[in-house]
Amino acid sequence: MAIREIRLRDDEILRKKCKEVKKFDEKLWILLDDMYDTMNKAEGVGLAAPQVGIMKRAVVIDIGEGRIELINPEIVEISGEQTGNEGCLSFPGLYGEVTRPNYAKVKAQDRNGKWFIVEGEALLARALLHEYDHLEGHVFTEKVTKYVD
Ligand code: NI
Numbered sequence: 750m751a752i753r754e755i756r757l758r759d760d761e762i763l764r765k766k767c768k769e770v771k772k773f774d775e776k777l778w779i780l781l782d783d784m785y786d787t788m789n790k791a792e793g794v795g796l797a798a799p800q801v802g803i804m805k806r807a808v809v810i811d812i813g814e815g816r817i818e819l820i821n822p823e824i825v826e827i828s829g830e831q832t833g834n835e836g837c838l839s840f841p842g843l844y845g846e847v848t849r850p851n852y853a854k855v856k857a858q859d860r861n862g863k864w865f866i867v868e869g870e871a872l873l874a875r876a877l878l879h880e881y882d883h884l885e886g887h888v889f890t891e892k893v894t895k896y897v898d
Contacts, residue, residue, distance in 0.1 A: 750782045752790055753801040755838050762799055763839055767806045767884045770820045773862040777807065781818050781860055784809045793838040795876045797883030800839050808880040812872050819867070822857035822881055831871060834897055835879065837889050845893030853877045 756762050770777060780803060788796035788809055798807040808819040829851030836844045853874040855867050869877055879889055 750779075750786050753783050753787045755787065755791060755796075756800055756802055757839050757841070760839070762802055762804065763883070763888055764886045765799065765804060766886045767797075767799055767804045770805050770807055770858070773820070773858070773860060777805075777820070778860055780805070781807060781809060785811070785816060788838065791838050794872070795880045796838060797880045799883055799886075806884045808884065810873075810876045810880060812876055814873075817867060818860055819855065819857035819877075819880070820860065820862075822855050822877075822884070824853060824878070824881060825856050825866070826852075826854040826868075827874075827878070828852045829870075831875065832894075833875065835875065835889050835893075837879070839888065840890065843890070844897050845890065846895045846897060847875075847889055847892045848894065849875050849878050849892075855881070 784796050794812045795810040798805045806821045810817040827850035831851040832848040835847040
């Protein structure tokens with residue numbers, strides 16, 4: 750396992766749409782393990798592959814309830830609304846108020862290619878949707894209504 754370099758701010762790799770993962774092989778598993786270690790070292794709750802320079806649809810999340818890995822995630826359902834402070838490991842020290850759905854249901858593949866469903870409310874919904882945005886080439890600053898100290 751290794752800590753990878755996190756791409757920051759105006760790095761154009763963060764603004765590109767990521768490609769579908771087709772091979773569920775050791776290279777993917779190493780990427781996921783590295784992403785998880787990199788996220789934890791940086792004290793984040795989520796990290797998407799483009800943030801470490803890999804243009805693949807892969808995400809890791811841990812909001813303190815265990816590791817979630819999402820490969821080729823699709824948003825199945827969203828509902829409600831929440832407004833709260835959000836940050837991103839690609840924007841160190843920057844926090845802003847972002848409004849998002851309060852509930853999200855996501856379908857994704859695990860590291861072996863098996864499809865599963867994950868649903869979350871509040872912080873987990875926020876993390877799922879924030880990380881999904883990264884795969885589409887979107888960053889949270891596009892949605893900030895007010896920056897906070
Ligand atoms: Ni982020």
